[in-house]
Structures are given as structure tokens and as C-alpha cells.
Amino acid sequence: MKRFLARWWGPCLLLLAWQVGVQASGVNQIVMPHPMAVLMDMASNPLVYGRAAAGTLLVAVPGLTAGLAMGGMLALLCQFSAVMEYLLTPLAMMLSSIPVVAIIPVLSRLFGYHMTTLIIIVAIICFLPAFVYMHAGLRSVPAGSLDVFSVFGAGARARLLLLRLPASVPSCMTALRIAAPTAILASLTAEYLMQTGGLGALFRITTAEFRSERAFGCSLVAMVLSVCCFFLALHAERAVTRRWR
Amino acid sequence: MKYVTHFRAAITAAVGFAVILVLWQVIGNAKLLGPTFPPLSSVIASLTVPYRRHLYIRASLATLSTAAWGYGIGQAGGLAAALFGHLLPFSRAGLDRLASVIHAIPMIALGPLFMAVLSPVWAGTAIAAIGVFFVSYIAGCTAIESAAPTHRDLFQIFGASPLRRLWLLDVPSALPALVTGLRQAVPVAFLGTILGEWFGSAHGLGLLILSAMENFQIALLWSTVILCCGLSLIIFVLLGYVERIVGRHYR
Numbered sequence: 001m002k003r004f005l006a007r008w009w010g011p012c013l014l015l016l017a018w019q020v021g022v023q024a025s026g027v028n029q030i031v032m033p034h035p036m037a038v039l040m041d042m043a044s045n046p047l048v049y050g051r052a053a054a055g056t057l058l059v060a061v062p063g064l065t066a067g068l069a070m071g072g073m074l075a076l077l078c079q080f081s082a083v084m085e086y087l088l089t090p091l092a093m094m095l096s097s098i099p100v101v102a103i104i105p106v107l108s109r110l111f112g113y114h115m116t117t118l119i120i121i122v123a124i125i126c127f128l129p130a131f132v133y134m135h136a137g138l139r140s141v142p143a144g145s146l147d148v149f150s151v152f153g154a155g156a157r158a159r160l161l162l163l164r165l166p167a168s169v170p171s172c173m174t175a176l177r178i179a180a181p182t183a184i185l186a187s188l189t190a191e192y193l194m195q196t197g198g199l200g201a202l203f204r205i206t207t208a209e210f211r212s213e214r215a216f217g218c219s220l221v222a223m224v225l226s227v228c229c230f231f232l233a234l235h236a237e238r239a240v241t242r243r244w245r
Numbered sequence: 246m247k248y249v250t251h252f253r254a255a256i257t258a259a260v261g262f263a264v265i266l267v268l269w270q271v272i273g274n275a276k277l278l279g280p281t282f283p284p285l286s287s288v289i290a291s292l293t294v295p296y297r298r299h300l301y302i303r304a305s306l307a308t309l310s311t312a313a314w315g316y317g318i319g320q321a322g323g324l325a326a327a328l329f330g331h332l333l334p335f336s337r338a339g340l341d342r343l344a345s346v347i348h349a350i351p352m353i354a355l356g357p358l359f360m361a362v363l364s365p366v367w368a369g370t371a372i373a374a375i376g377v378f379f380v381s382y383i384a385g386c387t388a389i390e391s392a393a394p395t396h397r398d399l400f401q402i403f404g405a406s407p408l409r410r411l412w413l414l415d416v417p418s419a420l421p422a423l424v425t426g427l428r429q430a431v432p433v434a435f436l437g438t439i440l441g442e443w444f445g446s447a448h449g450l451g452l453l454i455l456s457a458m459e460n461f462q463i464a465l466l467w468s469t470v471i472l473c474c475g476l477s478l479i480i481f482v483l484l485g486y487v488e489r490i491v492g493r494h495y496r
Contacts, residue, residue, distance in 0.1 A: 006335075010343025032361040090261040097481035098474035099436035102451075105458035106470050109281045185351040189440070192353055193458070200353070207357055219354040230349035 033213045038220060041213040048202070048214075049221050055198035056187050056225065059115070063122025064183035068175060070123060071130025079138055079164065088131070095128045101189050108194050118190050118198075125186040126179040133178070137171025138164045169244055173237035180233040184226040199225075281463050288471060291464035300453070301472060307449040308438055309476065311366070315373025316434040320427070322374065323381025331389045340382075348379040352437055356444040369441020369449070376433040384426020388419035417495050424491045428484035435477045 005012070019035050042049055078085040104121055111117040141163050149159050191200025203218040266285055273284025291297070326344070330337040352372050359368035392415050400410045442451025450473045457466035 006338050007342045009339040011346050086257050086261040087264060088261075090258045091265060093258065094262075094478065097432055098477045099432045099439055101436055102439045102454065102473055103470055105454050106466060109458060109461070109463060109466060110278060181349045181351070185353065188351050189353050193443070193455075203354075203357075212357065212361070215357045219357055222354040223350045226351050226354075227346055227349040230345065234345075 031212070033216055037213050038216045042217045042221070045214075049217060052197075052199045052202045052218065053221055053225060056184070056191065056200065056222070059118040059187040059191070059198060060122055060183040060229075063119045063187060064126050064176075064179055066119065066123035067126025067179060067183070068130045068172075071127045071132075071175065072134050072172070074127075075131050075134035075138055075168075078135060079160065092128060092131055092135075096132065100125050100128065101186060104186070104190050104193055108190065113194050113196060115196065118187060118194070118196060121190045122183050122186045126183050129178040129182065130172075130175045133171040133175035134168055137168030140171065141167045166244075170237075170241045173233075173240045177230070177233040177237045180229040181226045184222065184229055188222055283464055283467055287464055288467045292468040292472065297465075301469075304448060304450045304453050304469070305472065305476060307446075308435070308442065308451065308473065311369040311441065311446075311449065312373055312434040312438040315370040315437055316377050316430060318370065319374035319377025319434065320381045320430065323378045323383075323426075324385045324423075326378070326382050327385025327389060330386065344379055344382045347375060350375075352376055352440050356440065359441070360444055365441075365445045365447070368444055369438045369446060369451070372441045373434045373437030376437040377430040380430040380433055381426050384422055384429070388422035388426070389415070391422050392418040420495050421488070421492050424484065424488045428481060428488055431481045431484065432477050435473065439473065 015035060022032055022034050025032075074084070074088055078088060107121045107124065108117055111120055145163055146159070149163060154162070187198065188200040188203070190196075191198040192204050193200075195201045195204060199218050199222050203215055203222070206212075206214040206218065270285045272278060273282055273287070276282070292301070326340055330340040352375065355372055355375060356368065359371040363371055396414055396418075397410070400414055405413070438449070439451040439454070442449040443455050446452055450469055453469045454466060454473070457463075457469060
């Protein structure tokens with residue numbers, strides 16, 4: 001209990017502040033529902049929330065996987081081709097300095113309002129951290145190991161398979177940790193804008209209809225989903241890094 | 246030799262950038278990706294058309310001011326939290342957990358909360374501030390711990406007062422990490438602002454993006470997104486220069 005409180009006092013404090021704030025200020029339930037009312041709505045309509053959350057996960061997980069795969073492949077391509085490196089490095093630099101989620105409207109118009117578009121959007125947004133970290137990971141070989149490989153006459157393939165790929169594993173896991181909450185954020189935002197189902201769309205509809213318990217419920221489910229994804233990725237990263245080093 | 250490498254890297258980046266722009270123009274002109282992918286020239290034309298100049302300037306100013314408030318509040322909060330965690334070590338684990346929970350919360354889910362508690366104008370500021378808070382907290386924690394322990398020992402041995410140590414050692418060695426945090430928070434502040442504006446602001450680039458998207462005004466959509474990304478990029482690059490100068494002096 002003590003350990004739990006030492007780690008989680010922040011979120012507990014926030015929940016408490018919400019309940020006390022609503023009761024003290026006496027604002028209308030439509031403007032700001034009680035946490036209890038939101039939890040009741042969630043408990044009595046698990047199917048509605050479950051289906052919406054599943055819809056969001058069905059976008060986020062394939063999108064994240066595709067984005068990581070794409071980033072990894074392009075980082076690998078950069079190892080082999082200088083032209084790709086010239087083309088991709090400025091692109092990655094530029095992407096890291098702009099608010100990427102703001103380009104969702106452009107992408108949604110470009111690819112049309114479908115489920116596949118959602119996945120493409122998430123993949124494009126997750127691609128950046130994947131590319132940056134794996135690109136760095138493939139270069140982060142232990143000092144002197146490249147010399148050892150050349151002394152023993154290893155070819156480019158052996159160098160890649162036995163040295164660069166294993167060296168990049170921790171960076172891959174870091175990319176996963178960074179990209180996991182981003183994937184949820186991207187899929188929620190895309191669903192919100194395109195209204196194609198999932199938590200984002202439910203959230204937009206209920207906000208427009210002033211059903212604020214449901215809207216806050218969606219928000220809460222989205223937060224929990226995203227936080228869970230983040231901590232899962234964090235634990236995976238720690239477990240892998242511990243074994244790898 | 247170092248300058249030659251820098252020069253080559255800059256040229257390489259410029260060439261890569263130019264190739265991307267040319268590809269954009271060619272693909273747009275040939276309509277390879279359909280009518281919703283306009284060529285670069287028509288986006289620039291839409292960006293420079295005189296009757297929209299006022300619209301762009303007003304929207305940019307609104308977004309910039311919201312983002313600036315969010316950026317300032319978030320930076321102040323993040324640094325204050327980092328300092329708090331440093332001065333009261335028992336709160337550190339909880340603060341770290343709180344920061345990562347806040348980071349993991351999708352910004353868009355905070356919309357209704359801030360719309361309920363604050364006015365639509367301040368919702369964007371609040372979302373931006375929350376995003377910036379995390380970046381600034383991490384940068385602050387790194388910055389505080391960046392003075393080398395051996396240097397601290399040296400100050401101790403020579404009997405320097407804590408204030409003198411702070412001024413001559415801790416602050417200078419914290420600067421590079423702090424400036425990195427300042428730079429990395431820029432796109433986050435813009436992102437939060439745009440999301441806030443999607444929620445029901447009466448002005449700003451976010452609103453312009455949303456209405457152009459829903460009314461199928463493709464050229465306007467692209468030019469507004471480019472404008473927004475351009476603003477973020479310019480501030481990011483400027484802070485990158487500051488970072489390099491600070492790094493040269495204090496590392």
C-alpha cells in the first residue's frame with residue numbers, strides 16, 4: 001500500500017480533486033459530471049465502451065505495427081543506400097519539428113474516409129520515432145566491434161545480421177515505448193475528425209449531444225487504454241534491455 | 246575538418262529537401278494521388294493570394310498567442326515540478342509516475358475536461374501546457390543532475406557557499422539540457438493548441454484546418470497545414486541555433 005501510494009499519489013490526487021471540485025463548485029451535471037456518475041455509466045454500458053475501445057485498438061495496433069515495420073525497413077535501407085539516407089534524413093528532421101497530428105486532416109482527405117485510412121494515418125505518425133530510433137540503433141554498435149568484424153573478414157551481410165541488427169534491439173524497444181501512446185492519440189484524433197467509429201467518434205457524438213457522462217467516460221477509457229499501452233511497452237522495453245545488455 | 250563535415254551535412258540535407266519538393270510538384274501535377282494532392286505551386290499560390298492574407302495573419306496570431314501561453318505555463322510548471330522533485334527526493338517516484346501518466350494520456354481526451362472547466366480559448370492553452378509540461382519536466386530533471394559530481398566535490402572542498410555553487414556550477418551545466426527541452430517542446434505546444442482549436446475555438450489555424458477539411462477546400466487545407474508546420478519549424482530551428490551556441494559555451 002505504501003509503495004502504491006508512493007508511486008501513484010499523483011493520479012489519486014487528481015481523482016480526488018475532481019470529486020471535491022465538482023461538489024464544492026456545484027456546477028451543472030451536463031457541464032461537469034461527477035466521477036461517480038461517469039463510473040456508473042461505464043459500469044452499466046460495458047458493451048458500448050468495449051466495442052468503441054475495440055474499434056480504436058483495431059486501428060492503433062495494426063497502425064503501430066505497420067509504422068514500426070516501415071520505420072525499421074527504411075532505417076535498414078539507409079544502411080545500404082546513400083540516396084535513401086539523403087532523402088529520408090531531412091524528411092525525418094522536418095517531421096520531428098512539426099505538430100504531426102495536425103496533418104491528419106490532409107491525410108484523411110488524401111486517402112478517403114475509410115478504416116484503412118485510419119490505419120495509414122497511425123502508421124505514418126508512428127513511423128517517425130521508429131525510423132529515428134532504429135536508425136540510431138543500427139549505428140550504436142559497441143566500440144571496436146566493427147574492427148573485429150573486418151579483421152575476421154566478415155562481409156556486409158554478416159556485419160548486418162550479427163552486429164548491427166542485434167545492437168539495434170534496445171532502440172527498437174525504445175521506439176515501441178515512444179510510439180505506443182502516440183498510436184492511441186493518433187487513432188483517437190483521426191476517429192474524432194473522420195467520425196468513423198471507435199472511441200474518438202463516440203466521444204465526438206456524445207460531446208455534441210451534451211451527454212457528458214458518456215463523453216467523459218470515453219475520455220477516461222481512452223486515457224486508461226493509452227496509459228496501459230505505455231506501461232506495457234515500458235515493461236517490455238525494460239525486460240528486453242535487461243536481457244540484452 | 247569539423248566545418249567541412251558540417252557543411253557537407255547541410256548540403257546533403259538541402260539536396261534531400263529539394264528532391265522532396267520537386268517530387269511533390271511532379272506528383273501533384275500529374276495527379277498521381279488524385280485531386281486531393283495538389284502540386285506545390287498551387288499550395289504556394291493559395292498561401293500568397295492577397296485576399297487571404299488577412300485571414301492567415303489573424304489565424305496565425307491567434308494560434309501563436311494560445312501556443313505561447315501554453316508553452317510558458319507548461320515550461321514553468323515542468324521546471325517547478327523538476328525542482329520540487331530534486332529538493333524533496335521522497336516525492337520523486339510519484340512525480341515521475343504522474344508525469345508519465347500525464348504523457349500517456351491522449352491530449353484529445355482532455356478536451357471535454359478543459360472545455361467544461363475553462364473557456365474554449367483557454368482549452369487550447371491548457372492542452373498545450375499539459376503537453377509541454379512533460380517535455381519540460383524531463384528536461385528539468387536531466388538538467389538538474391547534469392553537473393559532474395567531481396566538480397561538486399571540488400566546490401565543496403574549496404568551501405564554496407551553496408548559492409555560489411548554484412550560480413557558478415549548477416546553472417551553467419544545466420543550461421544545455423534546458424535549451425534542448427525548450428526546443429523539443431515547440432511542436433508539442435503547437436499540437437496542443439491545434440487540438441484545442443478543433444474543440445470549438447472561434448479562431449486560429451486549427452479552426453481554419455477543420456473548416457477547410459470539412460468543406461473540401463483542398464488548397465486552403467494544405468496551405469494552412471503548411472503555414473502551421475512552417476511556424477513550428479521556424480521556431481524549432483531558431484531554438485536549435487540557440488542550443489548549439491549554448492552547447493558550445495557550456496559543455
